[in-house]
Amino acid sequence: MNSELIQTLPIIAGAIAIMAVMVSGMHIATGLLSLGLIGIHFLLPRTIIGDAGYQAWISIDNATLSAVVLYVLMGEMLLHSGIGERAFGALDKLLAGLPGSLLHATIGFGGLFAAVSGSSVASAALLGTVTVPPMDQRGYNRRLSYGAVAGGGTLGILIPPSIIMILYGYLGNVSIAALFMAGVVPGLILIGAFSGYIALRVMLKPSLVSAHDSKPTIATRISAIWDLIPLVVLATIVFVGIYTGVWTPTEAAAGGCVATLAFLVLYRKFTLLTLQKSLQGTLLTSSMIFMILVGSSIIAYVANFLAVPMTLVGLIEDSNWGRYEVLIACCAIFFLLGCFVDGLSIAIITVPIILPIMTSVGFDPVWFGVVFTILIEVSLITPPLGMNLFVINGVVPSSNFRDIVLGTAPYFMILLAMIGLLALRPDIALWLPGQLR
């Protein structure tokens, strides 16, 4: 047996074990915890009782992670107050007149709102619940509707604030502000590409969307702007504040929460019930994320002790693979993972292993952060097994799975093309972070 195989076999066995735990039906947090503890007790040369407790503590005793909690809180307050849903209605009115206005509104709503929901699966569920019924009522083609929901859901984690990017930055020791900025231009290009695709389809076959899309009066459109103001102001607070260096991503999150509370009062939506539901939702999402972090941190501790990342980097260096071959292999792994596992879990588990490999072959960590985020989302809509496809199928009871797969396929191709574009022109992602003050 050659030495490469001997080095690789335990790593492959570990990867299979992680996959097995993931699909077994265990809670991912306890599944990862059990694998990490097996590693500590059976793979390390000397087991020190207490190590797992220490690793767990240092994995989440970190102020950077308060950004996760506060961005989720901001999203929950917008969700439970109804301000988010009103923004969708407002986008519909403002875009009325465009062929397939509700589809464009869905893409825009996804971009504006899904960013703060904490989980892409939850985003797809929310978008499916809020946007599909009105599209059905107006007789939109179902494949187009489902595709817009799946595509719109992918935008959220690319445009700041993005929970996946915070976790990537935290786990990979990469500037979160730079990552946020790097996601903006690719995110805007994707919004344009998604809307362009919709416009093209509707232009070629107008019967795909309703001929009964009402055209609101100018007064209605102006009043719709009132409903959009909160999301626009919040996005400005986060984006401009970080861009100009006024505050860090965590401080921007706190500023966003305070501004959201002010909007709740201004729009007379502030109630104790809204606050209670928002805090409950924030607690559940945050704890879910942090418990996965705890489990994966113990696995990462064992993997680092056994020099797994260094072994993988060495294997890649010894092989004659070029950087783009490594990138393609990475894409293939993500597509496979996305068929079984939630995006957040994929991010938390893979960053400590994959980032050192990608930087060792010469990719910029900020650039890869953007590609990584897009990959996570692509993996979740990979036909025919991507998890978000099943989620949409679940929240829209009358939906046909084949329609969802076929409707989503063009968005999958656009996202893949975006990764190709980023590989050809890294400055699309890296230009804005380079302007950071």
Place this chain on the structure above:
Amino acid sequence: MHYLRIITVAADRMAWGLGGLGKVAIVAMLILVAGDVFYRYALSSPLLFGEEVAGYLVAAVGFLGAAETLRERRHVRIEFLLNAVSGKWRGWLDVATHLIGVIALVVFFWHSSVFFDRVFTRGTVAPSILATPLWIPQTTMLIGMTAFLFQLVVDTAHAIGRALGRNIDRPQL
């Protein structure tokens, strides 16, 4: 079965109560970070303990909320294999996955307790201005994981009941 109902209510109340403390930690975190911004920009004097305490609050949210998250079925669980098997096998596979989780949490609790004891007996303090005795914030880890384990044990008992065809309604809080 009567005892299981009583134990379930106890576990659920514990999860709910600690979840309440987790929510207080979220509010405290918001006040702390927003206050830090105010002090830094309005009074040119940042709170020197802000980062340290924010870290403790993050840990409190994670650990104190773990049991409540389980009670509310919000810990991510991929039921790919569970859905692929049918009949009684599904029930027993569900029991097995729960049991592995319980064993993992028991071992983890052992590790956490030893770590906590070490920090407590050595009087370890944070290398910061506050010099916080670290056992104080780390108490959230011990309490939170106890409630998480308790909740998972109760869930396991319910899973066994389902596998045996004796489903017990979960009392509402």
